[in-house]
Amino acid sequence: MTTITTERATIERWDDVQHSLSGGGDGRSCQCIWPVVSNKDWQATTFEQRREMLHDEIEAGPAPGLVAYVDGEAAGWIRVGPRTAQTRILRTRAIAAATAEALDDDSVWAVTCFVVRREHRGKGLTTQLLRAGIDYAEKAGARLIEAYPIDTSEGTHRSNDLFHGTLSVFLDHGFRRTATLSRGRVLVVRELKGDAAIA
Template identity: 50%
Template sequence: MTIEILPATGDRFDDAETALDSGDGPACQCQWWLLTNAEFEKDTRDQLEERFRAEFDGIRPPGLIAYVDGEPAGWVRVGPRTAQARLGRTRDVTTATAEPLDAEDVWAVSCFVVRDQHRGQGLMKHLLDAAVSAARDGGARVVEAYPLDPTCRNARRISCSAAPCRCSKTRGSTSSPARNPTAHWSPSRCVSDRSPSPGRSRRDDPLRLPHVPRSTMEVRPRRT
Protein backbone atom coordinates (compact mmCIF):
# COMPACT_ATOMS: atom_id res chain seq x y z
CA MET A 1 0.00 0.00 0.00
CA THR A 2 1.37 3.39 -1.04
CA ILE A 3 0.19 6.47 0.88
CA GLU A 4 0.80 9.95 -0.51
CA ILE A 5 -0.33 13.28 0.99
CA LEU A 6 -0.62 16.17 -1.48
CA PRO A 7 -1.78 19.81 -1.19
CA ALA A 8 -5.31 20.64 -2.32
CA THR A 9 -4.47 22.63 -5.43
CA GLY A 10 -6.84 23.61 -8.22
CA ASP A 11 -6.15 20.55 -10.35
CA ARG A 12 -7.13 18.28 -7.46
CA PHE A 13 -10.62 19.60 -6.70
CA ASP A 14 -12.35 16.49 -8.06
CA ASP A 15 -10.06 14.36 -5.89
CA ALA A 16 -11.05 16.41 -2.83
CA GLU A 17 -14.71 15.85 -3.63
CA THR A 18 -14.05 12.12 -3.80
CA ALA A 19 -12.19 12.26 -0.47
CA LEU A 20 -15.17 14.05 1.11
CA ASP A 21 -17.70 11.39 0.19
CA SER A 22 -18.02 9.98 3.72
CA GLY A 23 -19.74 11.33 6.83
CA ASP A 24 -20.99 14.91 6.63
CA GLY A 25 -18.48 15.80 3.92
CA PRO A 26 -20.78 15.92 0.87
CA ALA A 27 -23.28 18.24 2.57
CA CYS A 28 -20.78 20.40 4.43
CA GLN A 29 -18.11 20.79 1.72
CA CYS A 30 -15.73 21.59 4.58
CA GLN A 31 -17.25 25.06 4.95
CA TRP A 32 -18.67 24.78 8.48
CA TRP A 33 -15.74 26.43 10.24
CA LEU A 34 -15.36 29.15 7.63
CA LEU A 35 -18.88 30.56 7.85
CA THR A 36 -21.20 31.98 10.44
CA ASN A 37 -24.24 29.87 11.22
CA ALA A 38 -26.49 32.22 9.26
CA GLU A 39 -24.24 32.03 6.21
CA PHE A 40 -23.98 28.26 6.38
CA GLU A 41 -27.73 27.75 6.74
CA LYS A 42 -28.48 30.19 3.91
CA ASP A 43 -26.23 28.57 1.31
CA THR A 44 -27.37 25.65 -0.79
CA ARG A 45 -25.24 22.55 -1.29
CA ASP A 46 -24.14 23.89 -4.69
CA GLN A 47 -23.18 27.25 -3.20
CA LEU A 48 -21.09 25.57 -0.52
CA GLU A 49 -19.36 23.56 -3.22
CA GLU A 50 -18.58 26.75 -5.15
CA ARG A 51 -17.09 28.30 -2.03
CA PHE A 52 -14.95 25.21 -1.59
CA ARG A 53 -13.88 25.24 -5.24
CA ALA A 54 -12.87 28.90 -5.01
CA GLU A 55 -10.48 28.06 -2.17
CA PHE A 56 -8.53 25.78 -4.50
CA ASP A 57 -7.74 28.75 -6.73
CA GLY A 58 -6.45 30.86 -3.83
CA ILE A 59 -2.90 31.58 -2.81
CA ARG A 60 -2.90 28.88 -0.13
CA PRO A 61 -4.30 25.34 -0.43
CA PRO A 62 -7.18 24.90 2.04
CA GLY A 63 -6.00 21.46 3.06
CA LEU A 64 -4.36 18.21 2.10
CA ILE A 65 -5.59 15.10 0.30
CA ALA A 66 -4.49 11.59 1.19
CA TYR A 67 -4.08 9.08 -1.63
CA VAL A 68 -3.86 5.32 -1.21
CA ASP A 69 -2.39 3.61 -4.25
CA GLY A 70 -3.31 6.68 -6.28
CA GLU A 71 -6.95 6.83 -5.12
CA PRO A 72 -8.27 9.79 -3.07
CA ALA A 73 -8.82 8.41 0.42
CA GLY A 74 -8.87 11.23 2.98
CA TRP A 75 -8.88 14.94 3.66
CA VAL A 76 -7.66 17.36 6.32
CA ARG A 77 -8.25 21.10 6.55
CA VAL A 78 -5.36 23.13 7.93
CA GLY A 79 -4.81 26.86 7.74
CA PRO A 80 -4.67 30.08 9.74
CA ARG A 81 -7.21 30.10 12.53
CA THR A 82 -8.21 33.65 11.62
CA ALA A 83 -9.43 32.37 8.24
CA GLN A 84 -11.86 29.97 9.96
CA ALA A 85 -14.35 32.47 11.28
CA ARG A 86 -16.54 30.14 13.30
CA LEU A 87 -13.60 29.09 15.50
CA GLY A 88 -13.36 32.65 16.76
CA ARG A 89 -17.07 32.59 17.59
CA THR A 90 -17.05 29.23 19.37
CA ARG A 91 -16.97 29.67 23.14
CA ASP A 92 -15.26 26.36 23.86
CA VAL A 93 -12.43 27.44 21.59
CA THR A 94 -12.12 31.03 22.71
CA THR A 95 -12.12 30.12 26.39
CA ALA A 96 -9.64 27.27 26.00
CA THR A 97 -7.01 28.79 23.74
CA ALA A 98 -4.02 30.58 25.21
CA GLU A 99 -3.31 32.36 21.93
CA PRO A 100 -4.68 35.75 20.83
CA LEU A 101 -7.67 35.25 18.57
CA ASP A 102 -6.23 37.61 15.96
CA ALA A 103 -2.82 35.91 15.82
CA GLU A 104 -2.06 35.22 12.16
CA ASP A 105 0.65 32.68 12.99
CA VAL A 106 -1.76 30.39 14.87
CA TRP A 107 -3.06 27.71 12.53
CA ALA A 108 -5.89 25.25 13.13
CA VAL A 109 -6.60 21.70 12.07
CA SER A 110 -10.38 21.66 12.01
CA CYS A 111 -11.56 18.81 9.80
CA PHE A 112 -10.68 15.21 9.02
CA VAL A 113 -12.44 12.91 6.59
CA VAL A 114 -11.33 9.35 5.86
CA ARG A 115 -13.40 7.41 3.36
CA ASP A 116 -15.12 4.37 4.81
CA GLN A 117 -13.15 1.86 2.78
CA HIS A 118 -9.81 3.34 3.87
CA ARG A 119 -10.35 3.53 7.61
CA GLY A 120 -8.19 1.55 9.98
CA GLN A 121 -5.04 2.13 7.91
CA GLY A 122 -3.51 4.96 9.92
CA LEU A 123 -4.41 7.67 7.41
CA MET A 124 -5.28 10.22 10.09
CA LYS A 125 -1.77 10.07 11.49
CA HIS A 126 -0.31 10.60 8.03
CA LEU A 127 -2.70 13.50 7.42
CA LEU A 128 -1.94 15.10 10.78
CA ASP A 129 1.82 14.83 10.33
CA ALA A 130 1.52 16.37 6.89
CA ALA A 131 -0.76 19.12 8.22
CA VAL A 132 1.83 20.12 10.82
CA SER A 133 4.54 20.20 8.15
CA ALA A 134 2.32 22.34 5.90
CA ALA A 135 1.64 24.72 8.78
CA ARG A 136 5.34 25.00 9.54
CA ASP A 137 6.14 25.71 5.90
CA GLY A 138 3.36 28.30 5.85
CA GLY A 139 4.84 30.23 8.75
CA ALA A 140 2.77 28.89 11.63
CA ARG A 141 4.11 29.29 15.14
CA VAL A 142 1.35 27.21 16.76
CA VAL A 143 -1.06 24.61 15.45
CA GLU A 144 -4.29 24.04 17.38
CA ALA A 145 -6.71 21.13 17.12
CA TYR A 146 -10.09 20.55 18.78
CA PRO A 147 -10.68 16.83 19.32
CA LEU A 148 -13.86 15.11 20.43
CA ASP A 149 -13.77 12.00 22.59
CA PRO A 150 -16.32 9.71 20.89
CA THR A 151 -16.34 7.39 23.92
CA CYS A 152 -17.50 10.09 26.33
CA ARG A 153 -21.19 10.04 27.12
CA ASN A 154 -23.07 13.29 26.67
CA ALA A 155 -19.99 14.74 24.97
CA ARG A 156 -21.80 17.87 23.88
CA ARG A 157 -22.90 18.62 27.44
CA ILE A 158 -19.89 17.90 29.61
CA SER A 159 -17.00 19.49 27.73
CA CYS A 160 -15.53 16.36 26.21
CA SER A 161 -14.59 18.45 23.21
CA ALA A 162 -13.80 22.01 22.33
CA ALA A 163 -15.15 21.87 18.81
CA PRO A 164 -16.31 18.67 17.10
CA CYS A 165 -15.54 18.71 13.39
CA ARG A 166 -18.79 19.23 11.51
CA CYS A 167 -17.23 17.99 8.26
CA SER A 168 -16.67 14.40 9.26
CA LYS A 169 -17.83 11.53 11.37
CA THR A 170 -14.13 11.04 12.12
CA ARG A 171 -13.91 13.80 14.70
CA GLY A 172 -10.50 15.27 15.39
CA SER A 173 -7.27 13.61 16.42
CA THR A 174 -4.79 13.46 19.26
CA SER A 175 -1.70 11.95 17.68
CA SER A 176 1.21 11.32 20.02
CA PRO A 177 3.86 14.08 20.14
CA ALA A 178 6.61 11.52 20.49
CA ARG A 179 6.06 10.50 16.89
CA ASN A 180 6.87 14.01 15.67
CA PRO A 181 10.12 15.22 17.25
CA THR A 182 9.89 18.62 15.57
CA ALA A 183 6.66 19.56 17.29
CA HIS A 184 5.84 20.11 20.94
CA TRP A 185 2.42 19.27 22.34
CA SER A 186 0.96 21.25 25.22
CA PRO A 187 -2.48 19.76 25.86
CA SER A 188 -4.55 21.70 28.36
CA ARG A 189 -6.16 18.91 30.35
CA CYS A 190 -7.80 15.53 29.98
CA VAL A 191 -11.52 15.41 30.65
CA SER A 192 -12.47 11.78 30.05
CA ASP A 193 -12.43 9.30 32.89
CA ARG A 194 -13.51 6.37 30.76
CA SER A 195 -12.05 3.05 31.90
CA PRO A 196 -9.84 1.19 29.41
CA SER A 197 -11.17 -1.73 27.43
CA PRO A 198 -10.92 -5.12 29.18
CA GLY A 199 -7.37 -6.43 29.19
CA ARG A 200 -5.86 -3.10 28.14
CA SER A 201 -4.12 -0.38 30.06
CA ARG A 202 -5.11 3.25 29.65
CA ARG A 203 -1.88 3.87 27.74
CA ASP A 204 -2.48 0.99 25.30
CA ASP A 205 -6.19 1.40 24.75
CA PRO A 206 -6.70 2.97 21.28
CA LEU A 207 -10.10 4.19 22.41
CA ARG A 208 -8.54 6.04 25.35
CA LEU A 209 -6.13 8.41 23.66
CA PRO A 210 -5.50 11.63 25.62
CA HIS A 211 -8.52 13.53 24.30
CA VAL A 212 -8.51 17.09 25.59
CA PRO A 213 -10.57 20.23 25.04
CA ARG A 214 -7.66 21.84 23.24
CA SER A 215 -4.43 20.44 21.89
CA THR A 216 -1.67 22.78 20.86
CA MET A 217 1.49 22.14 18.93
CA GLU A 218 4.27 24.70 19.17
CA VAL A 219 5.85 24.41 15.75
CA ARG A 220 9.62 24.39 15.80
CA PRO A 221 11.85 24.87 12.75
CA ARG A 222 13.33 21.77 11.21
CA ARG A 223 16.92 21.07 12.09
CA THR A 224 19.26 21.67 9.21
Protein backbone atom coordinates (compact mmCIF):
# COMPACT_ATOMS: atom_id res chain seq x y z
CA MET A 1 0.00 0.00 0.00
CA THR A 2 1.36 3.42 -1.00
CA THR A 3 2.04 5.84 1.85
CA ILE A 4 1.80 9.58 1.12
CA THR A 5 3.08 12.09 3.67
CA THR A 6 3.85 15.82 3.63
CA GLU A 7 6.47 17.92 5.39
CA ARG A 8 7.31 21.61 5.56
CA ALA A 9 10.08 22.66 3.16
CA THR A 10 12.93 23.38 5.55
CA ILE A 11 16.56 23.80 4.57
CA GLU A 12 17.28 20.32 5.94
CA ARG A 13 14.98 19.06 3.19
CA TRP A 14 16.63 21.08 0.42
CA ASP A 15 17.58 18.03 -1.65
CA ASP A 16 14.01 16.77 -1.38
CA VAL A 17 12.67 20.16 -2.52
CA GLN A 18 14.91 19.97 -5.57
CA HIS A 19 13.88 16.39 -6.31
CA SER A 20 10.20 17.27 -6.03
CA LEU A 21 10.59 20.23 -8.40
CA SER A 22 12.20 18.09 -11.10
CA GLY A 23 10.81 15.18 -13.04
CA GLY A 24 8.33 16.96 -15.28
CA GLY A 25 6.99 20.36 -16.24
CA ASP A 26 8.67 23.69 -15.60
CA GLY A 27 9.32 23.18 -11.90
CA ARG A 28 13.05 22.66 -12.17
CA SER A 29 13.71 25.74 -14.30
CA CYS A 30 11.20 27.91 -12.43
CA GLN A 31 12.28 26.89 -8.90
CA CYS A 32 8.88 28.24 -7.83
CA ILE A 33 10.27 31.78 -7.89
CA TRP A 34 7.73 32.99 -10.46
CA PRO A 35 5.13 33.90 -7.78
CA VAL A 36 7.51 36.05 -5.75
CA VAL A 37 9.16 38.29 -8.35
CA SER A 38 8.00 40.78 -10.95
CA ASN A 39 7.92 39.74 -14.60
CA LYS A 40 10.89 42.02 -15.31
CA ASP A 41 12.97 40.38 -12.57
CA TRP A 42 11.86 36.94 -13.68
CA GLN A 43 13.08 37.57 -17.21
CA ALA A 44 16.42 38.79 -15.86
CA THR A 45 17.21 35.74 -13.71
CA THR A 46 18.94 32.50 -14.63
CA PHE A 47 18.10 29.02 -13.37
CA GLU A 48 21.05 29.16 -10.98
CA GLN A 49 19.88 32.50 -9.59
CA ARG A 50 16.34 31.22 -9.10
CA ARG A 51 17.61 28.15 -7.30
CA GLU A 52 19.71 30.34 -5.03
CA MET A 53 16.72 32.59 -4.36
CA LEU A 54 14.59 29.62 -3.33
CA HIS A 55 17.41 28.27 -1.18
CA ASP A 56 17.72 31.61 0.62
CA GLU A 57 13.96 31.88 1.07
CA ILE A 58 13.72 28.41 2.61
CA GLU A 59 16.80 28.97 4.77
CA ALA A 60 15.37 32.24 6.13
CA GLY A 61 11.99 30.62 6.89
CA PRO A 62 9.20 30.20 7.52
CA ALA A 63 8.73 27.40 5.03
CA PRO A 64 7.25 28.79 1.78
CA GLY A 65 5.83 25.43 0.84
CA LEU A 66 5.44 21.75 1.54
CA VAL A 67 6.97 18.61 0.06
CA ALA A 68 4.94 15.45 -0.57
CA TYR A 69 6.55 12.04 -0.19
CA VAL A 70 5.48 8.74 -1.70
CA ASP A 71 6.86 5.87 0.35
CA GLY A 72 9.58 8.20 1.60
CA GLU A 73 10.60 9.61 -1.81
CA ALA A 74 10.10 13.33 -2.51
CA ALA A 75 7.43 13.46 -5.18
CA GLY A 76 5.58 16.78 -5.14
CA TRP A 77 5.52 20.41 -4.01
CA ILE A 78 3.02 23.12 -3.12
CA ARG A 79 3.78 26.82 -2.57
CA VAL A 80 1.52 28.14 0.16
CA GLY A 81 2.12 31.16 2.34
CA PRO A 82 1.14 34.75 3.08
CA ARG A 83 -0.13 36.48 -0.04
CA THR A 84 1.93 39.57 0.83
CA ALA A 85 5.11 37.52 0.33
CA GLN A 86 4.04 36.47 -3.16
CA THR A 87 4.46 39.82 -4.83
CA ARG A 88 3.41 38.78 -8.34
CA ILE A 89 -0.12 38.26 -7.02
CA LEU A 90 -0.25 41.81 -5.71
CA ARG A 91 0.91 43.13 -9.09
CA THR A 92 -1.55 41.09 -11.15
CA ARG A 93 -4.30 43.51 -12.11
CA ALA A 94 -7.01 40.91 -12.58
CA ILE A 95 -6.43 39.49 -9.11
CA ALA A 96 -6.10 42.90 -7.46
CA ALA A 97 -9.40 43.94 -9.03
CA ALA A 98 -11.22 40.70 -8.16
CA THR A 99 -10.16 40.04 -4.58
CA ALA A 100 -12.30 41.29 -1.72
CA GLU A 101 -9.30 41.25 0.63
CA ALA A 102 -6.92 44.14 1.31
CA LEU A 103 -3.66 43.49 -0.54
CA ASP A 104 -1.58 44.29 2.54
CA ASP A 105 -3.43 41.83 4.81
CA ASP A 106 -0.91 39.30 6.14
CA SER A 107 -3.70 37.03 7.37
CA VAL A 108 -4.60 36.20 3.76
CA TRP A 109 -2.57 33.28 2.42
CA ALA A 110 -2.35 32.04 -1.15
CA VAL A 111 -1.71 28.77 -2.95
CA THR A 112 0.14 29.54 -6.17
CA CYS A 113 1.94 26.42 -7.37
CA PHE A 114 1.82 22.63 -7.52
CA VAL A 115 4.49 20.33 -8.94
CA VAL A 116 4.18 16.53 -9.10
CA ARG A 117 6.85 14.30 -10.59
CA ARG A 118 5.61 12.41 -13.67
CA GLU A 119 5.99 8.96 -12.15
CA HIS A 120 3.80 9.94 -9.21
CA ARG A 121 0.93 11.60 -11.07
CA GLY A 122 -2.49 10.07 -10.68
CA LYS A 123 -1.88 9.11 -7.05
CA GLY A 124 -3.74 12.00 -5.47
CA LEU A 125 -0.71 14.06 -4.50
CA THR A 126 -2.30 17.37 -5.45
CA THR A 127 -5.21 16.59 -3.14
CA GLN A 128 -2.87 15.60 -0.32
CA LEU A 129 -0.72 18.69 -0.82
CA LEU A 130 -3.73 21.01 -0.79
CA ARG A 131 -5.15 19.37 2.32
CA ALA A 132 -1.78 19.75 4.07
CA GLY A 133 -1.47 23.34 2.82
CA ILE A 134 -4.83 24.24 4.35
CA ASP A 135 -3.74 22.71 7.66
CA TYR A 136 -0.40 24.54 7.53
CA ALA A 137 -2.10 27.88 6.89
CA GLU A 138 -4.65 27.32 9.63
CA LYS A 139 -2.02 26.41 12.22
CA ALA A 140 0.00 29.47 11.21
CA GLY A 141 -2.97 31.71 12.02
CA ALA A 142 -4.13 32.49 8.49
CA ARG A 143 -7.67 33.85 8.29
CA LEU A 144 -8.33 32.99 4.66
CA ILE A 145 -6.69 31.27 1.69
CA GLU A 146 -6.96 32.45 -1.90
CA ALA A 147 -6.00 30.47 -4.98
CA TYR A 148 -6.13 31.04 -8.73
CA PRO A 149 -6.74 27.64 -10.35
CA ILE A 150 -7.63 26.63 -13.88
CA ASP A 151 -11.22 25.74 -14.76
CA THR A 152 -10.63 22.65 -16.89
CA SER A 153 -14.34 22.16 -17.63
CA GLU A 154 -14.05 24.43 -20.65
CA GLY A 155 -11.49 24.59 -23.45
CA THR A 156 -8.14 22.83 -23.61
CA HIS A 157 -5.18 23.46 -21.34
CA ARG A 158 -1.51 22.54 -21.57
CA SER A 159 -0.36 20.34 -18.70
CA ASN A 160 2.32 22.91 -17.87
CA ASP A 161 -0.41 25.49 -17.23
CA LEU A 162 -1.94 23.34 -14.51
CA PHE A 163 0.67 24.31 -11.93
CA HIS A 164 -1.98 26.72 -10.63
CA GLY A 165 -4.09 23.69 -9.69
CA THR A 166 -7.50 22.78 -11.06
CA LEU A 167 -10.76 24.33 -9.93
CA SER A 168 -12.39 21.00 -9.13
CA VAL A 169 -9.72 20.08 -6.56
CA PHE A 170 -10.19 23.37 -4.72
CA LEU A 171 -13.99 23.12 -4.78
CA ASP A 172 -13.70 19.62 -3.30
CA HIS A 173 -11.78 21.12 -0.37
CA GLY A 174 -14.24 23.78 0.68
CA PHE A 175 -13.11 26.68 -1.53
CA ARG A 176 -15.75 28.80 -3.23
CA ARG A 177 -15.45 30.46 -6.61
CA THR A 178 -15.66 34.24 -6.36
CA ALA A 179 -14.48 35.67 -9.70
CA THR A 180 -13.28 34.84 -13.19
CA LEU A 181 -9.79 36.12 -13.93
CA SER A 182 -8.43 35.34 -17.40
CA ARG A 183 -7.38 32.47 -19.66
CA GLY A 184 -9.65 30.04 -17.83
CA ARG A 185 -8.36 30.99 -14.39
CA VAL A 186 -10.68 31.77 -11.50
CA LEU A 187 -10.29 33.17 -8.01
CA VAL A 188 -11.34 30.88 -5.16
CA VAL A 189 -11.30 31.46 -1.40
CA ARG A 190 -11.67 29.46 1.77
CA GLU A 191 -12.13 30.94 5.23
CA LEU A 192 -10.13 29.40 8.06
CA LYS A 193 -10.40 29.21 11.82
CA GLY A 194 -6.88 30.60 12.32
CA ASP A 195 -5.12 28.81 15.16
CA ALA A 196 -2.15 30.15 17.10
CA ALA A 197 0.92 30.67 14.93
CA ILE A 198 3.35 27.77 14.74
CA ALA A 199 6.91 28.17 15.90
